[in-house]
Amino acid sequence: MNKFSYRRVGMIGSGWVARAMGRALAPHSAHPLLFWGRDRERTGHAAGGVDGHVATDEADLIRSCDLIILAISDDAIASVALSLAKTPLPSPPPLIVHVSGASGVAPLDPLRATGALTAAIHPAMTFTGDPAAEVARMQGAAFAVTGSNSAAMAQAQALVALLGGVSEVVEEEQRALYHAALSHAANHMVTLIAGAGQALSAAGIGDPAGLLAPLVRATLDNTLAMGFDALSGPLLRGDARTIRQHLLALDRDCPRLLPAYRAMAMATLAEVDRGGERPSSPAIRALLD
DSSP: OOOOSBSOEEEEOOSHHHHHHHHHHGGGBSSOOEEEOSSHHHHHHHHHTTTOEEOSSHHHHHHHOSEEEEOSOHHHHHHHHHHHTTSOOOSSOOEEEEOOSSOOSGGGHHHHHTTOEEEEEEESSOOOSOHHHHHHHHTTOEEEEEESSHHHHHHHHHHHHHTTOEEEEOOGGGHHHHHHHHHHHHHHHHHHHHHHHHHHHHTTOSOHHHHHHHHHHHHHHHHHHHGGGGOOSHHHHTOHHHHHHHHHHHHHHOGGGHHHHHHHHHHHHHHHHHHOSSOOOHHHHHHHO
């Protein structure tokens, strides 16, 4: 029995995601991975990290690979797919996937039309340039999977399993909503924590991250376990005096944080009201408006 899952894996892209995916898939490719990217030097570095090769052109991937992964920016997927579709497919056709969260499988339609199996798989995790750590984090991570047909879906789910991930099927029309939810949670968390750190620095705290870490980690754990029921603090208690003091202090010492504080506080009050058990404080709403 062939121990390799793929004859050859092709990777389009040379950034953090491409490097992590390349590292994860190199042991499952019978031949060295084949990389292609606009920046030849970066592409060479990415290929060298997994003892891979640099393709002569995009058509080289179509001719040589039975799995091709597009690890490129969202806006580039459609144009790259159109370019790849100019090369006749081998038989059997390859599985061609992109790893964007925001896009479904539609940008790969030119390839689907030529007979390729096409899918979108998006790992719900962050990539920061440490391929070894990121390969480890793929173990048990959720991957949003959208396939152009049942055969493509089955192969995409098999690929996710090979990466150690767990498939979550996301329909084409729901990909944008799915990605908005992830961006809201992850990207806005960065802004939120960074802003809190800036305010703590202004308050004279020498190690804002160290002070915040236990609180933020406990809040995250509680929220994942309890949802909005994990909320505590002055907004829930209706403590208008405390909120007024917050606003005055931010306006005086950290004014750039004030708009975000107001917006998040109003969003929190709206969620409190949706719960219906305890209406939000009109006095606090008046302060925030």
